[in-house]
Amino acid sequence: MFFSRYLDIHEAIEDPDAGYTEMQAEAFKITDIPSPANLTLPEKPLIPEDQKERISDWVLKVAQKYEDISECLEKRKCDKCGSVIYAPSL
Numbered sequence: 337m338f339f340s341r342y343l344d345i346h347e348a349i350e351d352p353d354a355g356y357t358e359m360q361a362e363a364f365k366i367t368d369i370p371s372p373a374n375l376t377l378p379e380k381p382l383i384p385e386d387q388k389e390r391i392s393d394w395v396l397k398v399a400q401k402y403e404d405i406s407e408c409l410e411k412r413k414c415d416k417c418g419s420v421i422y423a424p425s426l
Contacts (some may be wrong), residue, residue: 351377
């Protein structure tokens with residue numbers, strides 16, 4: 337899920353005019369991970385295109401191999417308010 341999110345961000349960096357689409361926005365709403373739509377993205381990707389392609393190929397391979405893989409993040413109840421949050425959230 338995080339690699340897929342990275343690929344979305346990589347695409348937004350490569351084509352800023354296309355705009356960032358929150359493909360997995362629902363899953364990340366419960367986290368304290370900022371939305372890329374609210375960040376200033378770098379002018380160019382930090383990794384070379386060949387590495388990005390390797391990540392993309394791996395993500396596709398895993399998705400095909402484990403079709404029943406869950407696309408949701410681990411959750412827990414907040415100790416203070418009881419809201420459901422992303423497990424590693426502060």
